[in-house]
Amino acid sequence: MAVTLEVFPARKRRPFVVGSLDSPPKISDTKLVRSLLLASQEISSMQPLRFILRRNSLSVIRKAKILATVFDELLRSPITYSQSAQLCFEEMQIVMQRIKTLIEDCSRSSKLWLLLQIENVSFSFQELTTDLSTVLDILPVNDFNLSDDAEDLIVLLRKQCSNSIQFVDPRDDALRRKVTDTIDGIKHRTTPDQSKLIEIFTDLGFPDSASLNDEIQRLEDETHDQIDERSKSSASSLIGLVRYTNCVLYGPSTPSPPPPHPDFRRYKSLSDANIPADFRCPITLELMREPVVVSTGQTYDRESIDLWIQSGHNTCPKTGQVLKHTNLIPNRALKNLIVMWCRDQKIPFELYGDGGVGSSPIPCKEAEEFTRMMVLFLIDKLSEAEPNGVVFELRALAKSDSVARACIAEAGAIPKLVRYLGSKSPSLQINAVTTILNLSILELNKTRIMETNGALNGVIEVLRFGATWEAKANAAATLFSLAGVSAYKRRLGRKTHVVNGLVDLAKMGPTSSKKDALVAILNLAAERENVGKFVEAGVVEAARDAFRELPEEAVAVVEAIVRRGGLMAVSAAFGLIKLLGELMREGADTTRESAAATLVTMCRKGGSELVAELAAIPGIERVIWEMIGTGTARGGRKAASLMRYLRRWAAGDTHETAAETQSIVVPTPNRIFNPVL
Template identity: 65%
Template sequence: MRDPVVVATGQTYDRESIALWIESGHNTCPKTGQNLAHTSLIPNRALKNLISMWCREQKIPFELTETSHKSNGVSIPNKAAVEATRMTVSFSTEAANGVVYELRALAKTNSDSRGFIAEAGAIPLLVRYLGSDVGSELPNLQVNAVTTILNLSILEANKTNVMETDGALNGIIEVLRSGATWEAKGNAAATIFSLSGVHSYRKRLGRKNRVIKGLVDLAQLGPNSSKRDALVAILTLASDRDTVGRLIEAGVVEIVAGVLDSLPEEAVTILEVVVKKGGLAAIAAVYNKIKKLAVLLREGSETSRESAAATLVTICRKGGSEMVAELAAMPGIERIIWELMGSGTVRARRKAATLLRILRRWAAGLDPSPILERPNTTVSGTSATTVM
């Protein structure tokens, strides 16, 4: 493809090929089979610029009739971004999907593209395709629109553009809660995660019950790929202490415990953060999950074993004797902890050693909460010796 053009249905073809198709008497789109409302061929400069960039990288000769703007000697698809953005205005909703997909692809390429697309005014135009009315009629368009915003938000400056554009955040939340496909919902969750990279936005997002509810519902009901997007966003929001309480009220502990088997690393990391920042409410919510965490000590990956040990230490310290008794009741728990002390990561071994001291202090009838961690230690008998 050397001269890409867009037809009335929004599909892109090489000019010579589609012109020959039309001149042969066809009045339909070869890919979709739809009748063409008109036979005008609109240059797809966004794609042409990508083709040019690829040819340049591969050292393949390619004539580009319109030169790209340059900044510091580096070619930048400025006009391509502007043109692609303008094209979203030119087409009807049905025909816009192909153009929005081109923007999605262009926004994925590099930071310069993301900057120029946003500067060209794409974000307000994309917002119109986030609504449930579009999702019900053209689910692919909704997916492409929210994914383009996700790709644009990777650029730090664009996070502000998204958060300050009228209707953008509400549109993303609407897709998260009632998107037409799981892909759309998952990419909306990924956008929430991207935006929460800014501390002030993280707090702002965490105060929105619709965000919390949408993420928790997706983590409960979605397929694993979408659940993972939701869990990563939840984990980021949970770093704010005020948000943790809202997550607990929304049932995040129960939901996360439900995916401990399928997505153990993400789930147990969230539990670690929740019990650390959530106070007694979090400890109480996790009480019935102690045995599941103990199983992870034995059967989990290196990362999940480490987080499980850290979570259990926090639970036992803050929850007191009742929590320790629940852990101690699990058959073979001391042997499991000993194994982790011998084969876990440095942090896992340290947490396991602390956990064993807590259990032994409880068995001796003493308060387990005063136990402090000792760096890089393992337990021998009732005393601790440094591991070299």
């Protein structure tokens, strides 16, 4: 029974065959024939598909070659064609476009995905042949004054098209059964036979690990293109099969050496593209796929902030403010900018729908089992003399999805990874700490890491004495992730090495490392008892030094320290008043808002002396008025509070301020002040 096109899985992009194309614009007879000649020649020059659907593609390519010969003769002897001939040519042009599109789609697609869809795709080839046959049957050949040879070619082509039937190569069908049997065996936890895997992937034309990695990328693209969950699960199963085969047949990948430049980036998924800071999610520092805005006005990637909220947090990760609600508003303007930037950089961008998280494939039993088998295989390999490639594979696997993170932790990988945190090999150390970072994204793994003997201390040692800035930055990011659990915030904050290590990294690291440190400090500073320790460690000075290169993060840290700290925190931040005033004038909206909020807290806690310092900034009232009129809603409220403090101070009314705060001694450049008790 013929398979209809309705069985094609629903896709977001163009399916293998275009169901209908707009009719081409009206053009002259000569141009129309020339267009058909070029189209047929272009198809004739295409290579038939290799390994799968070869006979189907070769058949239509040969037919195009015959048509090219006929059109070439028509072009050499131009005549005026009848209206029926013109209509036939126009229909044939559409068929040619569809043939070309089908072959191109098949060439770009995953071979395994094509194999599972082979009946549908072979039907598409047959449908195009039938459409071509229909056009040839009504083509008024007798009006063309063709040579006998050309007429014979058309007769031959008509006969070939009319006798054509849907065809699936028996070898392709047998290969498909081998693949489906292997996947079905996984459901019953049957480990695939290595010789059968070699046979399958050799027949598919995958000679090495690089070709399998390319197939994984094609399957991941296919997953994003599918709409229905059944097709997503099928693609996910195939990805698991290829990953497992790649690992078993060719062993763990050899990681690339770290780049010589000191300013490392943690993620390499976008090659070495210089991603604009505004396009990165503040939580993961990766390119945002689905930017959304939370109630504080900050933008995050939907998947990251969803995970943050589902973990029980009710605060904004960047500012520490309590979220008034958990509604996530799509930032479509920013998403459009990201898409345009990706196109300019020739970087693929998965256009998720508004569902964001729901766009990722739902894990299926076969994919989970492939992942479990691959993890067990890698864990066994860790006992070998050269573990770096194995740890690199675990790092990549831990980044892929939550199923992999759970499987890796359940297999007992964390204690094994701990011993590599102190490795003298920079590459192995980076891979080990980054694997733990990726594992910590799963909430259950946070507890596993904290309870594993030596894991936390190992991460802290990498933070303090890591071989590279990248290793230190990833250790800081790991602490940020672990601090997502409220109880762990206090536990981490009690460790002096954590506090000092993060502050030192914020002071001395390159920009990307400073950002990781500041974000981790901001998260830990949400616990009031940690603030004093950060102040003593010099966090205010570290933030001051980062004002120019990381103003948003640095000001957010100062705001959190001043808001949750006592007079000691206000005293430490006294020297930043003028800098905060400058940021209110020149910074981005969120930075201006945070700077104003910091100054309000300082004026409220510090009294008239601090208000006097603020009033001494040239043009500060104009800056405040501008912010009241053009700033964000919260920024406008904070600016209005600042204006009230300035007005009371100018009027000599310090009674209300004094009632709210204790007096402090104003610091001079040559001494540090203490609160007056």
